[in-house]
Amino acid sequence: xLTAEEALERLKKGNQRFVNGETNHTKMLSHQQRxxxxxxxxPFAIILGCSDSRVPAEMVFDQxxxxxxxxxxxxxIVAPSQVGSVEFAAESFGCPVVIVLGHTHCGAISxxxxxxxxxxxxxxxxxxxxxxxxxxxxxxxxxTELKDDLEKLSKHAVRANVFGSxxxxxxGSAVLENLIAKGKLKVVGAEYSLETGEVLFYDF
Numbered sequence: 001x002l003t004a005e006e007a008l009e010r011l012k013k014g015n016q017r018f019v020n021g022e023t024n025h026t027k028m029l030s031h032q033q034r035x036x037x038x039x040x041x042x043p044f045a046i047i048l049g050c051s052d053s054r055v056p057a058e059m060v061f062d063q064x065x066x067x068x069x070x071x072x073x074x075x076x077i078v079a080p081s082q083v084g085s086v087e088f089a090a091e092s093f094g095c096p097v098v099i100v101l102g103h104t105h106c107g108a109i110s111x112x113x114x115x116x117x118x119x120x121x122x123x124x125x126x127x128x129x130x131x132x133x134x135x136x137x138x139x140x141x142x143x144t145e146l147k148d149d150l151e152k153l154s155k156h157a158v159r160a161n162v163f164g165s166x167x168x169x170x171x172g173s174a175v176l177e178n179l180i181a182k183g184k185l186k187v188v189g190a191e192y193s194l195e196t197g198e199v200l201f202y203d204f
Contacts, residue, residue, distance in 0.1 A: 024062055024064075029064075048078070050108065090185050098169060102159070108134055111123060136164060137160035188202070
């Protein structure tokens with residue numbers, strides 16, 4: 001079993017390979033290998049990432065089938081189902097680290113800013129459920145000078161939203177709080193650059 005630091009290092013090295021175009025996991029598994037994996041799984045990290053089609057976690061971190069337990073939802077938000085999924089993976093597989101992975105040019109961030117700027121024309125109720133999860137991270141920024149620069153506002157909002165999700169996972173679940181207190185789990189924020197392919201890990 002890897003420690004959180006070892007798991008993070010494995011992810012960082014994998015991302016560097018991805019950035020350099022030197023990926024290790026390009027070949028398909030054989031029928032026998034897939035059959036063997038059907039019996040169990042042993043992921044070494046949990047990734048809570050955005051649903052954006054340009055941010056597939058296994059490719060971004062150059063990992064293979066069964067290496068990562070990936071939860072994807074627009075805006076990498078934290079709702080009860082996401083918390084439950086993280087709890088399941090942390091308890092069932094002993095994953096030592098959770099990465100909340102945001103990314104540049106996030107559509108959920110843009111939708112939230114648009115909804116806040118145009119309250120008279122709200123999005124659908126379902127999309128609004130995502131917007132409302134992102135809203136606290138964006139609203140506070142819209143009360144600063146960033147409100148006059150959409151590009152800078154969006155950039156800062158991505159990071160603030162990642163921090164919000166990290167904070168919710170760290171303090172919104174008795175199960176996860178217990179694992180963190182025992183040193184068995186670490187929750188880390190990160191941001192993927194669509195432009196470069198590089199993942200920047202935050203030290204909150």
